[in-house]
Amino acid sequence: QPPGLPLASCRSFTNKKIQVELDESSGVAMMKFKSPPVNSLSLEFLTEFSISLEKLENNRACRGVIITSAVPKIFSSGLDITEMCGKSVEHYTEFWRAVQEMWLRLYGSNMVTVAAVNGSSPAGGCLVALSCDYRIMAENPKFSIGLNEAQLGIVAPFWFKDTFVNVVGHRTAERSLQLGSLHPAPEAHKLGLVDELVPEEKLMEKAAAVMAQWLALPDHARQLTKTMMRKAVLDRLVAHREEDIKNFITFVSKESIQKSLRMYMEMLKKRK
Amino acid sequence: QPPGLPLASCRSFTNKKIQVELDESSGVAMMKFKSPPVNSLSLEFLTEFSISLEKLENNRACRGVIITSAVPKIFSSGLDITEMCGKSVEHYTEFWRAVQEMWLRLYGSNMVTVAAVNGSSPAGGCLVALSCDYRIMAENPKFSIGLNEAQLGIVAPFWFKDTFVNVVGHRTAERSLQLGSLHPAPEAHKLGLVDELVPEEKLMEKAAAVMAQWLALPDHARQLTKTMMRKAVLDRLVAHREEDIKNFITFVSKESIQKSLRMYMEMLKKRK
Amino acid sequence: QPPGLPLASCRSFTNKKIQVELDESSGVAMMKFKSPPVNSLSLEFLTEFSISLEKLENNRACRGVIITSAVPKIFSSGLDITEMCGKSVEHYTEFWRAVQEMWLRLYGSNMVTVAAVNGSSPAGGCLVALSCDYRIMAENPKFSIGLNEAQLGIVAPFWFKDTFVNVVGHRTAERSLQLGSLHPAPEAHKLGLVDELVPEEKLMEKAAAVMAQWLALPDHARQLTKTMMRKAVLDRLVAHREEDIKNFITFVSKESIQKSLRMYMEMLKKRK
Numbered sequence: 001q002p003p004g005l006p007l008a009s010c011r012s013f014t015n016k017k018i019q020v021e022l023d024e025s026s027g028v029a030m031m032k033f034k035s036p037p038v039n040s041l042s043l044e045f046l047t048e049f050s051i052s053l054e055k056l057e058n059n060r061a062c063r064g065v066i067i068t069s070a071v072p073k074i075f076s077s078g079l080d081i082t083e084m085c086g087k088s089v090e091h092y093t094e095f096w097r098a099v100q101e102m103w104l105r106l107y108g109s110n111m112v113t114v115a116a117v118n119g120s121s122p123a124g125g126c127l128v129a130l131s132c133d134y135r136i137m138a139e140n141p142k143f144s145i146g147l148n149e150a151q152l153g154i155v156a157p158f159w160f161k162d163t164f165v166n167v168v169g170h171r172t173a174e175r176s177l178q179l180g181s182l183h184p185a186p187e188a189h190k191l192g193l194v195d196e197l198v199p200e201e202k203l204m205e206k207a208a209a210v211m212a213q214w215l216a217l218p219d220h221a222r223q224l225t226k227t228m229m230r231k232a233v234l235d236r237l238v239a240h241r242e243e244d245i246k247n248f249i250t251f252v253s254k255e256s257i258q259k260s261l262r263m264y265m266e267m268l269k270k271r272k
Numbered sequence: 273q274p275p276g277l278p279l280a281s282c283r284s285f286t287n288k289k290i291q292v293e294l295d296e297s298s299g300v301a302m303m304k305f306k307s308p309p310v311n312s313l314s315l316e317f318l319t320e321f322s323i324s325l326e327k328l329e330n331n332r333a334c335r336g337v338i339i340t341s342a343v344p345k346i347f348s349s350g351l352d353i354t355e356m357c358g359k360s361v362e363h364y365t366e367f368w369r370a371v372q373e374m375w376l377r378l379y380g381s382n383m384v385t386v387a388a389v390n391g392s393s394p395a396g397g398c399l400v401a402l403s404c405d406y407r408i409m410a411e412n413p414k415f416s417i418g419l420n421e422a423q424l425g426i427v428a429p430f431w432f433k434d435t436f437v438n439v440v441g442h443r444t445a446e447r448s449l450q451l452g453s454l455h456p457a458p459e460a461h462k463l464g465l466v467d468e469l470v471p472e473e474k475l476m477e478k479a480a481a482v483m484a485q486w487l488a489l490p491d492h493a494r495q496l497t498k499t500m501m502r503k504a505v506l507d508r509l510v511a512h513r514e515e516d517i518k519n520f521i522t523f524v525s526k527e528s529i530q531k532s533l534r535m536y537m538e539m540l541k542k543r544k
Numbered sequence: 545q546p547p548g549l550p551l552a553s554c555r556s557f558t559n560k561k562i563q564v565e566l567d568e569s570s571g572v573a574m575m576k577f578k579s580p581p582v583n584s585l586s587l588e589f590l591t592e593f594s595i596s597l598e599k600l601e602n603n604r605a606c607r608g609v610i611i612t613s614a615v616p617k618i619f620s621s622g623l624d625i626t627e628m629c630g631k632s633v634e635h636y637t638e639f640w641r642a643v644q645e646m647w648l649r650l651y652g653s654n655m656v657t658v659a660a661v662n663g664s665s666p667a668g669g670c671l672v673a674l675s676c677d678y679r680i681m682a683e684n685p686k687f688s689i690g691l692n693e694a695q696l697g698i699v700a701p702f703w704f705k706d707t708f709v710n711v712v713g714h715r716t717a718e719r720s721l722q723l724g725s726l727h728p729a730p731e732a733h734k735l736g737l738v739d740e741l742v743p744e745e746k747l748m749e750k751a752a753a754v755m756a757q758w759l760a761l762p763d764h765a766r767q768l769t770k771t772m773m774r775k776a777v778l779d780r781l782v783a784h785r786e787e788d789i790k791n792f793i794t795f796v797s798k799e800s801i802q803k804s805l806r807m808y809m810e811m812l813k814k815r816k
Binding site: 421422423424425426427428430433441442443445446447449450451452532 | 677678709710711712713736739757758761762764765766768769770772773774
């Protein structure tokens with residue numbers, strides 16, 4: 001690395017759907033979802049997400065990741081419904097395994113993970129934020145976040161629920177999941193779904209400050225503590241992974257569910 | 273059903289202790305406790321309650337129940353102490369099984385259940401409210417609610433406790449149960465024991481609005497979500513049901529407990 | 545006991561590190577940590593603490609204990625680091641067993657336990673407060689409390705964590721433990737880590753009033769309720785006690801940890 005170049009310590013990975021930039025001097029990586037129009041979690045996106053997390057995890061120069069979106073107004077719209085419509089059992093299996101893999105890597109990451117939620121974040125998008133160590137959201141009441149699966153006639157998997165309960169507690173989770181609520185940023189903050197609200201233009205600055213605060217701790221003790229808090233919930237999916245895939249396939253193969261998903265996709269297309 | 277009659281879609285069940293009216297057009301049943309003076313949960317009341325819930329559960333026209341009281345100032349005073357005093361082991365067994373049955377049906381109901389708490393609701397009365405999906409209480413500070421068993425020298429069963437913890441969290445439950453607290457409506461709201469307070473005259477209107485909000489969701493996804501949230505706690509009683517009955521019998525058969533209960537009944541009689 | 549002597553009902557135990565005074569008329573014991581400079585939990589302190597608790601537990605005249613400090617500005621600084629530095633495996637074993645013993649006795653006590661936190665209370669000091677039934681803290685923002693182990697590069701044991709989660713919930717515990725936060729009194733109150741703040745001069749008066757409120761309940765029902773709430777967490781340590789000791793020894797025997805602890809001790813010495 002030649003001296004004198006101010007950005008010499010920055011390494012950028014060229015990816016299709018996620019831009020990753022690691023500042024080796026601070027040990028902080030910036031991960032930006034850039035898969036327009038809505039950063040939906042397709043098989044390709046999820047695979048790239050998991051690989052990026054794995055690369056950073058294995059890079060000793062990296063201690064923390066800030067996750068945000070490069071697409072205006074949306075953090076991530078959640079699981080890509082086209083992956084669940086009219087596909088083969090093999091495809092559903094591969095897709096669901098990729099969803100599990102992403103969550104296992106993110107929720108169980110040894111790095112400090114900060115979500116800078118700069119847009120709406122329903123369903124799987126909310127899961128991504130919930131899986132981080134800290135959530136900062138732009139204080140725009142037009143942005144909303146929540147596990148709204150029930151609104152679409154589907155059920156959040158048990159590990160989405162476990163992650164949610166660990167953040168907001170049993171009662172708030174029960175009510176929010178049953179109603180499939182999408183909480184506007186101020187309400188999400190009140191419920192503890194996000195830790196902090198800041199004006200959108202201050203979001204990245206605040207994320208960097210929070211990251212610095214978490215990185216001030218010695219890594220090893222912080223990591224063991226994180227594992228202690230999250231292991232029970234991570235282990236539960238690991239123990240029931242194949243069963244969870246089977247449940248997903250059974251569910252998604254039902255004609256009634258296929259019909260709901262197709263209707264939902266039609267609605268989304270008309271909205272555009 | 274003859275056309276032109278405005279109330280044609282309303283079916284009323286004639287019962288002794290609970291009035292049930294199902295509006296088939298909205299799918300909402302109204303359940304009114306009408307067992308003066310205090311809607312105590314006697315064996316007869318509990319049996320009628322469970323049968324009414326079962327009937328509604330099996331009626332495809334019914335999607336939700338609002339539970340309230342037809343007796344002024346009291347929602348329900350909880351378990352009927354006369355059922356626990358000087359009776360046979362057979363009677364205690366039958367009674368306790370009926371208490372369990374009511375809770376298993378209500379907490380595990382597939383219907384949307386809204387408690388419109390229009391009066392005080394100690395002990396078992398509080399359990400009924402806690403077992404619903406949503407609790408609205410009249411904002412009268414003279415009305416109080418809580419699992420106050422410890423005040424009477426008795427202990428709330430573990431499944432009362434589990435239901436309570438799922439609503440208010442471990443710390444609030446620990447403190448409230450140990451002190452046998454009866455929380456005035458404003459305090460109950462602050463603790464999360466009830467979800468909302470409204471002026472008494474707005475209670476039924478509000479309950480109907482909340483019910484409509486919950487019924488806007490597709491039933492199947494909402495029911496599966498509810499089951500996911502409550503199954504662990506329901507299964508725990510199912511697995512220990514006979515043991516729980518034995519515990520109750522051992523407990524209630526103690527001379528010291530019989531004495532406490534008799535003293536409590538005397539006190540209640542003098543109050544009238 | 546001769547009549548007419550106003551303090552006749554007060555029995556005082558003469559100890560080295562903890563002053564215990566039982567008022568037999570009220571049934572309330574006062575336990576004052578008096579081990580300057582910082583009431584650190586040495587093997588000797590812990591042994592005396594456990595023996596004092598056992599004596600009171602077995603004394604039918606005693607129904608409740610108020611725990612406070614006789615040392616200005618500090619409640620307890622937590623585990624004595626000198627007990628963990630450069631000692632033998634036998635010593636580590638004896639020390640850790642004493643830490644476990646103290647917690648098992650305090651968290652599982654049948655007595656009402658009130659912490660009157662009149663100074664800072666990091667790490668093990670915080671555990672002592674968390675293990676009581678009720679926590680009142682002097683509202684001095686210079687006093688702080690928290691499980692700050694991660695700041696020292698060490699990890700709070702699982703039963704410290706379980707106790708903490710039972711008080712503040714999963715999310716607050718996860719964040720606070722990972723950051724090793726020491727919360728100033730007002731923040732600790734907001735998080736639910738302490739139940740109440742009062743001006744320092746009112747602390748003992750308030751503690752007595754809270755104790756009287758808790759003692760108004762019949763002992764037996766209150767004790768069974770407390771056991772019901774805490775048994776799962778107590779049983780978990782009982783079941784893994786030897787394993788937990790081994791973990792401690794493995795951990796504390798690491799050269800890197802010994803180095804951290806020595807540096808920390810040096811820093812403390814320089815501070816004085």
